[in-house]
Amino acid sequence: MTTPTIKAPVLEMMELLEELAAFSAPGAGVSRLLYTPEWLRAHQFLQERMAALGMEVRRDEVGNVYGRFTGSQTADKVILTGSHIDTVLNGGKYDGAYGIAAAVTALHYLQQTFGQPLRTVEAVAFCEEEGSRFPITFWGSGNVTGMYNGSEADSCSDSRRVTISSAMEACGLERKPGKGPRREDIGAYVELHIEQGIVLEQSALEIGIVEAIAGQRRFHVKVGGTANHAGTTPMGLRRDALAGAAEMLLAMEQAAVQTGDPLVATCGKLEASPGTPNVIPGEVQFTLDIRHSEAEQLERYCSGIQAHFERIADSRGLTLELTATLATTPAPMDEGLKRLLEQISQQQGRSFRTMVSGAGHDAQLFAPLCPTAMIFVPSRAGISHSPDEYSSPEELAAGLNVLTAILYELAYKES
Incomplete structure (x- = not known):
């Protein structure tokens, strides 16, 4: 494989990143929630x-x-690259936006340097990925890949009871009869993103090549015992729901450590x-x-943990309700x-790891289809979804040039 020397204009990308960051609701960091005025302006x-x-x-x-440069071989499928433009509340300016700014910059550079591509290339800014305003994630790419059919817009609403349909209408968007946004003409999808973790920085590596996006299981767990007086109930006669939950969470952590990487298990909320202190x-x-x-x-880990939780509940005389709230399958990359x-x-002489x-x-939705x-670049201290989110211009430039090179290979070379 021989790819021409790629020197994409880093300054152009950085300026676009800064300009996008200006479209934000007041407050710390960048807040650009789906179908809000700042989202629309962006x-x-x-x-x-x-x-x-x-x-x-x-x-x-x-x-x-979508921004497109049409290829000369119009019968071939589209090479798509980009990311999402929405943010979490008080997020950073790199998550999602970096992939968009790099995609636009890379395609412009390739067209200016090498002319018309063989295959059509497009930069995409997906309208939503985070689920920060509405209780739904991947609304943008989910409509493109067929995960959603559009009917969800009438039933899904935000904290102010504004439906997706109403918010879309306020932005001048209108659903039409037919296939909708779903696409079947995409030949490949490439996404560039900050790592949102500490692995690359700790390893002093420039590039992360993702081999798979982890599958995810979320559960809501309810442990029932007996509320009673903290001073008059002997330890051996208690049905303490919190003590039982603590044992369950410790068992969960120990099992995760024993299973080893890349499995991770987290309790993010406990009530x-x-x-009351004396109850x-x-x-x-x-x-x-x-x-x-x-x-x-x-699946093996989740089944094992559920069985372990049941044993703990039985031994302590507690009730247990475990409800699955999310299940996504792992998405291996090509x-x-x-x-x-x-x-x-x-x-390019870059240090990397898989x-x-x-x-x-968004890439996980495309993986089964094309x-x-x-591609990952380092995140300082692994921080993301925060105003402190940061990747250096040099790190961002490395990702841009790797992205540009693979787009050249996919769009400008005979297959």
Whole structure:
């Protein structure tokens, strides 16, 4: 494999990142929730920027924005690259937006340097991925890949009881009869993203080549006991829901450590009732978030933990309700594209490693449908979803040039 020397304009990408960060609700960091005024302004700005760079621009029914350079081989499927433009509340300016700014910059550079591609290339800004305003994630890519059919817009509402449909209408978006935003013309999808973890920084590596996006299981757990007086109830006669929950969570952690990487298991929320210092907790509710890149290992761990929880509850005379609230399957990335990214990294003299993504990304929805790849660059201290989110210009530039090179291979070379 021989790819021409790639020197994509880093300054152009950095300026676009800064300009996108300005579209934010007041407050710390960047807040750009789906279908809000700041979200709409960012999308309008992005469409104008894409058009000024000579791209064919369109916005689909849910608000995904595409900038295209049409290839000479029009019968071939589209090479798609990008990420999501929405943020969490008080997030950073790199998550999602970096992948968009890099995609636009890379395609503009390739068109200016090498002319018309063989295969059509598109930069996409997915309207939503985070689930920060509405209790639904991947609304943008989910409509493109067929995960959603649009009916969810009428039943899903935010904390102010505004439905997705109403919010879309306020942004000038209208659902139409027919297939909607779903696409079947995508030949490959490549996403560039900050790692949102500490692995690359700790390893002093420039590039992470994602081998799989972890599958995820979430549970809501309710442990029932007997609320009673803290001073008059002997220890041997208690049915303490909190003590039982604590034993369960310790067992969960120990089992996760024993299973080893890349499995992770987290309790992110715990509430004890009645929550009074001198009353034994009669009920505890907590959440579980469990992730692994291999479906069999993920299922085995979850089944084992549930059985362990039941044994603990029985031994303490407690009741147990465990309800599944989310189940996503692991998404392996394309082997051929992973090898290509390794070759590009070696050719550019960049240090790299393959790795599992514990966080979810739009790429996981494309993986079952077309060859899909993800590229990571380091995140300072692993911080993300925060105003303190940061990757250096040099780190961002490395990712941009690797992305540009793989897009050249996919769009400009005969297959």
